[in-house]
Amino acid sequence: MILVTGATGALGTLIAERLADRDDTVLGTRAPQQPRRLPVRHIDFDEPGTLSKGFEGVDVLLLISAGYGEDDTVIARHGAAVDAAEKAGVGHVVYTSLTAAGDHLPYALPHRWTERRLQETAMNWTILRNGLYAELLGGLAAPTADGRITAPLGGGRLAAVARADLADAAVRVTTEAPAHARRIYELVGEQAIGGADLARTHGPHVTYEPETLAQARARVAASGAEPFQIPMLVGTCSAIAAGFMSRTGGDLRQLLGRAPRSALAAAFA
Numbered sequence: 001m002i003l004v005t006g007a008t009g010a011l012g013t014l015i016a017e018r019l020a021d022r023d024d025t026v027l028g029t030r031a032p033q034q035p036r037r038l039p040v041r042h043i044d045f046d047e048p049g050t051l052s053k054g055f056e057g058v059d060v061l062l063l064i065s066a067g068y069g070e071d072d073t074v075i076a077r078h079g080a081a082v083d084a085a086e087k088a089g090v091g092h093v094v095y096t097s098l099t100a101a102g103d104h105l106p107y108a109l110p111h112r113w114t115e116r117r118l119q120e121t122a123m124n125w126t127i128l129r130n131g132l133y134a135e136l137l138g139g140l141a142a143p144t145a146d147g148r149i150t151a152p153l154g155g156g157r158l159a160a161v162a163r164a165d166l167a168d169a170a171v172r173v174t175t176e177a178p179a180h181a182r183r184i185y186e187l188v189g190e191q192a193i194g195g196a197d198l199a200r201t202h203g204p205h206v207t208y209e210p211e212t213l214a215q216a217r218a219r220v221a222a223s224g225a226e227p228f229q230i231p232m233l234v235g236t237c238s239a240i241a242a243g244f245m246s247r248t249g250g251d252l253r254q255l256l257g258r259a260p261r262s263a264l265a266a267a268f269a
């Protein structure tokens with residue numbers, strides 16, 4: 001049996017749609033009362049009591065990272081999930097991690113911690129080092145009503161990847177898990193895009209006028225963001241601006257068996 005955690009999140013929803021016709025798959029979510037096409041189990045990494053029952057009979061666990069929080073919060077969540085998977089006799093954990101290029105990002109540490117924890121288990125594992133979503137870049141660099149993109153990306157570009165491609169890759173690996181045991185896949189896009197590319201694609205009425213990181217930090221702080229979200233958002237832009245996120249290539253095309261979707265199109269979806 002396959003179990004997918006985080007099933008009502010954006011990535012989990014795409015994955016659940018792709019697995020909807022299977023009779024060996026259940027969805028795990030903190031909101032099990034919502035009707036779904038597949039059977040649903042209550043899974044909340046913050047409530048380890050849900051995990052022992054939730055992981056019963058599971059052969060392959062697709063562990064979607066629950067990355068919103070301080071590092072200690074996220075490590076506790078992922079640690080509880082891996083502990084419970086071991087105890088329940090899960091055979092293989094597929095984990096949605098972060099691209100190697102993301103080591104400069106403020107939220108990299110819990111991903112690397114989880115990778116290490118998995119590699120220490122007797123279970124089989126596969127690590128999907130997901131690149132940053134094109135949709136995330138589209139949100140960070142959305143034009144204002146007067147047609148200005150003001151994200152602090154400088155001249156930096158991101159090897160952005162459509163979330164739907166990461167869902168396709170995760171489904172392939174999860175449904176063919178034994179063939180991917182003990183593999184780490186680097187899943188970044190094939191096209192690096194930045195603020196000027198986004199502005200050009202919007203049309204001549206949109207211009208790219210990069211702001212400074214200090215300006216962005218003040219803007220995000222004033223938006224009511226949680227304290228942990230401010231370095232997340234600013235740090236993401238900083239890493240892109242400094243040129244750490246632009247490397248293309250990796251394993252995406254091979255796992256998809258086709259060309260990746262257009263990152264620019266996904267950024268506007």
Ligand SMILES: NC(=O)c1ccc[n+]([C@@H]2O[C@H](COP(=O)([O-])OP(=O)(O)OC[C@H]3O[C@@H](n4cnc5c(N)ncnc54)[C@H](OP(=O)(O)O)[C@@H]3O)[C@@H](O)[C@H]2O)c1
Binds near residue numbers: 011012030
């Ligand atoms: N590569 C990127 O660009 C990027 C960008 C943002 C985030 N991420 C990471 O990738 C993950 C999936 O992305 P996404 O787009 O699907 O994010 P999302 O739409 O925010 O969904 C995240 C899901 O994580 C699950 N979750 C949160 N707290 C949990 C907990 N305590 N126990 C169990 N599950 C929990 C929730 O699923 P339920 O509500 O169904 O329980 C939530 O909907 C994120 O959680 C984050 O770690 C990656």
